[in-house]
Amino acid sequence: MTLTARSLLAAFSLGVLCAVPALAAPPSHWEYTGPHGTAHWAKMDPSFAECAMGHQQSPINIDRTEKADLPKLAFHYGTVVPTIWNNGHTVQVNVPAGNTLQVGSQTYELLQFHFHAPSEELIKGKSQPMVVHLVHKNAAGELGVVAVLVHPGQDNPALGPVFEHLPYAGEHITVDGLSLDLASLLPKSLGYYDFAGSLTTPPCSEGVHWMVLKEPATLSLRHVADFHKLIGSNARPVQPLNGRVVKESE
Ligand SMILES: [Zn+2]
Numbered sequence: 001m002t003l004t005a006r007s008l009l010a011a012f013s014l015g016v017l018c019a020v021p022a023l024a025a026p027p028s029h030w031e032y033t034g035p036h037g038t039a040h041w042a043k044m045d046p047s048f049a050e051c052a053m054g055h056q057q058s059p060i061n062i063d064r065t066e067k068a069d070l071p072k073l074a075f076h077y078g079t080v081v082p083t084i085w086n087n088g089h090t091v092q093v094n095v096p097a098g099n100t101l102q103v104g105s106q107t108y109e110l111l112q113f114h115f116h117a118p119s120e121e122l123i124k125g126k127s128q129p130m131v132v133h134l135v136h137k138n139a140a141g142e143l144g145v146v147a148v149l150v151h152p153g154q155d156n157p158a159l160g161p162v163f164e165h166l167p168y169a170g171e172h173i174t175v176d177g178l179s180l181d182l183a184s185l186l187p188k189s190l191g192y193y194d195f196a197g198s199l200t201t202p203p204c205s206e207g208v209h210w211m212v213l214k215e216p217a218t219l220s221l222r223h224v225a226d227f228h229k230l231i232g233s234n235a236r237p238v239q240p241l242n243g244r245v246v247k248e249s250e
Contacts, residue, residue: 028044028045028048028202030044030048030089030201030202032089032232032233032234032235032236033233038236038237041202041204042204044202045202045203047202047203048202048203048204049203050198050203050204050205050206051202051203051204054198054204054206055206055242056196056197056198056206056242056244057197057198057204057206057239057240058120058197058198058199058200058208058210058236058239059120059121059122059197059200059235059236059238059239060121060122060195060197060238060239060241060244060246061121061122061123061124061125061238062121062122062123062124062193062195062212062246063124063125063246064246065193065246065247065248066245066246066247066248067247067248067249067250068194068247068248068249068250069250070192070194070247070248070249070250071103071104072103072190073101073102073103073146073190073192073211074101074102074103075100075101075182075183075186075190076099076100076101076102077099077100077110077182077183077185077186078098078099078181078182078183079179079180079181079182080095080096080098080099080179080180080182081096081174081178081179082094082095082162082174082178082179082180083172083173083174084162084165084166084167084172084173084174084175085167085171085172085173086166086167086168086169086170086171086230086231087169087170088169088170089201089231089234090114090115090116090231090234091114091115091162091166091167091227091230091231092112092113092114093112093113093114093162093180094111094112095110095111095112095113095180095182097109099182100136101134101136101144101146103144103209103211106138106144106209107138107139108136108137108138108144109136109137109138110134110135110136110182111135111136111137112135113132113133113134113135113185114132114133114135115130115131115132115133115150115227115231115234116130116131116133116200116234116235117129117130117131117224117227117228117231117233117234117235118130118131118233118235119131119147119149119150119235120147120200120235120236120238121147121149121212121238122238123149123212127235128149128150128151128216129150129151129152129224130149130150130219130224130227131147131148131149131150132147132148132150132159132185132217133145133146133147133200134146134147134148134185142207142208142209143199143207143208143209144208144209144211145208145209145210145211146192146211146212146213147210147211147212147213148185148186148187148213148216148217149212149213149216149217150216150217150218150219150224151216151217151218151219152218152219152220152221152224153218153219153220153221154218154220155218155219155220155223156184156185156217156218156219156220157181157184158180158181158182158183158184158185159185159217159219159223160219160220160223161175161178161180162180163219163220163223163226163227165178166226166227166230168230185217186213186217187213187215187216187217188215189213189214189215190213190215191213191214191215191248191249191250192211192212192213192214192248192249193210193211193212193214193246193247193248193249194209194210194211194246194247194248194249195210195244195245195246195247196208196209196210196244197210197244198239200236201236214248214249
């Protein structure tokens with residue numbers, strides 16, 4: 001990569017959203033703490049108003065749930081050559097087309113996945129050291145995000161290689177010979193919690209279908225620590241439910 005390309009990417013990344021692909025760069029530079037932190041997002045830019053005004057914001061604390069006959073999550077994931085991007089807010093792994101998630105009559109295509117440390121989602125008030133957000137989109141343009149909580153433990157064959165090649169802020173890299181078997185990223189059991197929510201980063205747009213897996217994946221403690229050292233804490237605090245019901249698969 002040329003220096004020019006690298007600095008352009010660094011500038012571009014300042015406004016880019018962690019939970020959607022890079023389509024547009026809003027002007028305001030948001031962060032997780034300080035004067036541009038989570039409590040101030042809505043005031044920073046008119047396009048961020050939903051961060052404060054929305055009624056179905058993410059993340060949430062998953063506490064009371066209703067058991068429901070939810071459709072199974074059918075992941076049709078293959079082996080991909082990824083692009084790894086440090087956008088300053090997270091490390092995002094962009095994947096080529098062709099990896100899908102079928103949920104009932106919905107078909108979502110995987111666009112990218114990225115990480116938050118600690119986990120943004122709480123289960124009964126408890127966070128995990130990390131969460132992976134797998135961001136999908138259906139043909140109507142609606143987002144479906146699968147959250148996989150991460151416990152420190154055995155290294156993960158699909159995630160480990162990403163953490164061996166963490167880019168510096170603004171860098172967008174491919175690694176010679178690196179491919180990821182995406183299916184091995186997932187835990188064995190695919191039971192999940194289902195609810196309506198939003199992007200967890202500005203502009204906090206709603207209409208996102210959230211599916212949080214009940215079983216966590218594992219990743220080596222070293223890799224969790226490496227991410228934290230590079231990015232710092234990047235979790236938005238939990239948001240009010242405002243009457244939303246969290247469904248839980250049987
Ligand atoms: Zn996310």
